[in-house]
Amino acid sequence: MARVAVVGAGAIGGVVASLLQSAGRHELVLCMRRPLKELVVETPAIGLRSDMQHEIRPEMRIEATILTQPEEAQPVDWVVVATKAYDAAGAALWLEWLCGGGAPVAVLQNGVEHRERFASYVAPERIVPVIVDCPAERRPADDAGVERIIQRGTMSLKVPEGTHSRGFVELFSGTAADAATVPDWTTVAWRKLCHNAAGVLPALLLQPAGVLRGEAVGDVALDLVRECVAVGRAMGATLSDAVPEEVLAAYRRSAPDSVNSLHADRLAGRPMEIDARNGVIVRMGKKHGIPTPANSMAVALLQAMTAR
Template identity: 45%
Template sequence: MPQESGAAASARLAVIGAGAIGGYTAALAHWAGLDVTLCVRAPLDGLTVESGGEARAAAVRIATDPARTAPVDWVLLTTKAQDTAGAEGWLRRLCGPGTAVAVLQNGVGQEERVAPLVPKGTGILPAVVYLSAERLAPGRIRHHVASELHVPEGPLADRFAALLSGSGLQVHRVPDFTTAVWRKLFTNLAANPLTALLQQRMAVFADPGMVRLSRDLLREAAAVARAEGADLGEEDITRTLELYAAAPPDGGSSMLYDRLAGRPLEHEFITGAVVRAGERHGIATPLNGMLLTLLRAVDRDLRAGRA
């Protein structure tokens, strides 16, 4: 776990959302010496992150009322994609002249989701998140593996990398973000729906039949991704399956954690993104379409409190 840097609080950072990604990134930024405010719906007693067998508290400032906040240098939006609109109150208060917003969410089209919710001219940096963490309880996060953020290269990305330098969050600037965001979608595309629907952890991918099903799901999506302009092929499918095989057997997916906690699912921005893009391009996606139908049924029960 990164150690306290002792650096002066040279930048003001607000993190919207105290889930696994938000809590973990807020803690690492705080330990790196940044002035961090964690923006949440309900009060928290504190923030603790478990990583590598060690539990450590992060004394971040916790805010529950947008009206009591002021503009900051950077905003990290870490809510689930389906909760983006609900963050508008925070975004309007936290964004001032010079504020930049980094969108740490699954799915594609992060910039388009956020642009209507922030003042015109606000810099928006979409980020692909490679980070496995689990929210065990309010304010308590367990980090499993990885701490990478992939962003489209450019001046805003350079500023973001400088902001998080020394935090333990590795910022990679990529020239082809369309490919990067679809490649990340691949990592979620089979693992998230299948673990959530089966309520099983990553050990399920030791089953050869599950591997074959995953490969077929990814092949459907690869055709759609290429139509969207991403440079993805069979090697990306193989790489994704190797990632599943190498994952800790007791690890899970964000969608599984949401279902176990009784929270709404993110299916419309993962599986739904593939199905809708397939429809736009006239590409059939029967397997992903089937999963989307099942996920919608589960989500309806979760929202009604029946699951």
């Protein structure tokens, strides 16, 4: 049994809460920045993994202590941060209270700088960076105040090898999550960043994923990903020359009306994870003397368009 605090119960935090609840042995605390009446996680179309024996319920009401003020929090055994990368400073306010007993902090965010983002708040060896894959979205509260999260695929959680990482994976044992340590986390993280790098185009063009089916936009996507591959290699990732074409093919196979989170944030007038997704390619490229003109332009244009 572990007492687990989830900081940021949005799409990913909500799915994590439902998985931990399904384990049947953890005590959950949801750390929110606004009150929550009820949270329900729906898993409408997820098949059972053949190697798993448990049942996936199509709808789960989350049973948890809900806190909205960091100073109300008590030390826990584990903290799972699932805010957007741009909300890291706000999420960190909880850590002083939740980590009083030395709890490790799992960071479930996009990008490759999970440790760096929290290094000034938590000792680096207590941070578990997690690459999360899981199509999930949150819906606004209904008239009864019930918030819903729709999980459309299995949640994959990949962590580097290490003591705390094994503890993190253990939290999910017996659940429907595909949680595992990986020997080369850097490659997993940069491979995912390659996919996310191209996702800036729908956000720039305010058109869903289908816009990458066009030849010219597809060519720009290839440039964005080629730069990410070059910088990722300089950072120690093993990425083949085929990655850009693979990424583009994946976008072209995806539902043409799907909206990625950068695009969704822009539509909603929220901040965007542009620095965590494309800015990092530019910054790390500069550090290693690798030109990144496509990503630099994408970052500059998106920032200029949303600064108005």
